[in-house]
Amino acid sequence: MTNIVGLSSCFQKEVMGTLIQNYFHNPELRLERRKRFYQKYGFTSNVEYGYGHSEIHFMEWIIERGALAPSCTGGSLWWSMVNLDMIYFSELAATFFEERKVDSFRIELEPVKAWLHYMRYPTVETWYQAHNKSIIYSYMQYVDLARRESKEEQLLINKVLARLLCAQVLAERKGDLLGKLGWYIANPEHSCIKWIIKVRALYPSCYPCLYERGNTGDLLTVIKKQLHFVLHTCIVKVIDELFIQRYLKELFIQASERMNLPELYQFVTDENHFLYPNIFVKND
Numbered sequence: 001m002t003n004i005v006g007l008s009s010c011f012q013k014e015v016m017g018t019l020i021q022n023y024f025h026n027p028e029l030r031l032e033r034r035k036r037f038y039q040k041y042g043f044t045s046n047v048e049y050g051y052g053h054s055e056i057h058f059m060e061w062i063i064e065r066g067a068l069a070p071s072c073t074g075g076s077l078w079w080s081m082v083n084l085d086m087i088y089f090s091e092l093a094a095t096f097f098e099e100r101k102v103d104s105f106r107i108e109l110e111p112v113k114a115w116l117h118y119m120r121y122p123t124v125e126t127w128y129q130a131h132n133k134s135i136i137y138s139y140m141q142y143v144d145l146a147r148r149e150s151k152e153e154q155l156l157i158n159k160v161l162a163r164l165l166c167a168q169v170l171a172e173r174k175g176d177l178l179g180k181l182g183w184y185i186a187n188p189e190h191s192c193i194k195w196i197i198k199v200r201a202l203y204p205s206c207y208p209c210l211y212e213r214g215n216t217g218d219l220l221t222v223i224k225k226q227l228h229f230v231l232h233t234c235i236v237k238v239i240d241e242l243f244i245q246r247y248l249k250e251l252f253i254q255a256s257e258r259m260n261l262p263e264l265y266q267f268v269t270d271e272n273h274f275l276y277p278n279i280f281v282k283n284d
Contacts, residue, residue, distance in 0.1 A: 015095070016088050024084065027068035031059055034087065041094060043122035046189050051127040054193035059083065061197050067207040076207060078145035078157075082138040089134045090115045111137050124187055128168040131188075133259055135164060139276065140263055146277035152209040158274035159202075161267070162244050165255040167193070172258065202240070248272040 023030045035049060035056060042050020049056050062068050062079060069075030093115030096107070107113040114130040139146070139161065146157060170182030185192045197203050204210060244251065248268050256264035266279045 012092065015092055019084055019088055019091075023087070024080070025070045027063045030068070030083065030087065031056070031063060034059060037087075037090060037094070041090075041119060041122075044189055051122065051124065051188050053190075054188040055131065057194040057197055061203055065205050065207045069207075074207070076149065076153075078142050078149055079207075081142050081145060082135065085111075085138040085141070086131075086134050089137075090130070093119060093130075124171045124183070124189075127188060128171050129259060132164055132168055132255070133261070135161065136259070136261055136264065139267075140279075140281050143277045143279065143281050149277075150208045153207075154277060155274065156204070156209045158267075158276050159240060159244075161276070162248060162251065162274075163202075163240075165251055166244050168258070169251065169254055245272060248274075 023033065034052070038049035038052030038056065042048075042052045044050040047053045062083065066074060067076045067079040068083060071077045071080070089109070089111040092109075093112045096112075097116055097119040107116065111130065111134040114126075114133045118126040118130040139157075146154060149157065167186040170186035171188075173182060184190060249270055249272050252264050252268050256262055263281075267276050268274055
């Protein structure tokens with residue numbers, strides 16, 4: 001981890017060491033810790049976890065599909081480390097926020113700086129900045145782990161990031177009617193994202209990724225499953241193909257500029273194809 005000027009790197013290692021020791025092999029404890037974090041730093045009273053409402057539901061999905069289980073029992077080391085980093089960055093920022101001894105310009109680790117900014121000025125926009133910077137930083141940190149995932153899982157990993165960036169762009173546009181509608185959909189306080197996560201054609205229920213098209217059971221069950229599949233397929237067409245895939249490169253360029261992360265440029269090709277994890281990452 002990158003050091004913070006004027007602060008002991010031993011303290012940072014202690015924070016991460018504690019997380020690994022107590023939470024690495026226990027996804028449910030991680031979830032409970034995350035809930036406690038947002039009960040304090042969710043900053044809105046509209047829902048229990050404030051701006052963390054959608055993140056909590058997303059984390060529940062990761063746990064349900066088994067991705068945060070220990071890798072020795074079939075879980076994913078990549079998903080586990082990305083999730084653990086999110087907890088580390090935000091809680092390290094919370095420690096600095098509570099102590100009120102650190103200026104943002106003294107922090108070199110960008111995700112921590114972004115979380116501290118969110119805590120000082122909590123809005124939908126600052127939450128997305130902190131959350132997505134953490135995610136992107138971890139994507140780059142764990143490229144080698146991502147390369148161990150199946151091709152289907154790698155595609156899902158890319159799509160999850162693209163949807164996050166799309167939500168951030170929507171959340172930061174509120175000018176016209178369409179912008180206000182997009183802001184409502186992407187607002188992490190609202191239940192729209194929770195509903196989208198339940199679409200199994202977008203977010204499969206098992207790890208590693210296997211997209212489901214249930215076709216077993218009695219005739220009525222089969223019919224219901226097929227109608228469910230058709231509806232979910234339509235949703236995928238609208239979200240992934242109409243709004244995201246068609247403008248993939250532009251989406252990543254916008255996100256790169258908004259968050260000052262030039263590394264995002266290499267995540268997709270000019271022809272709107274995903275490249276991650278086949279990207280070059282400079283090792284400091």
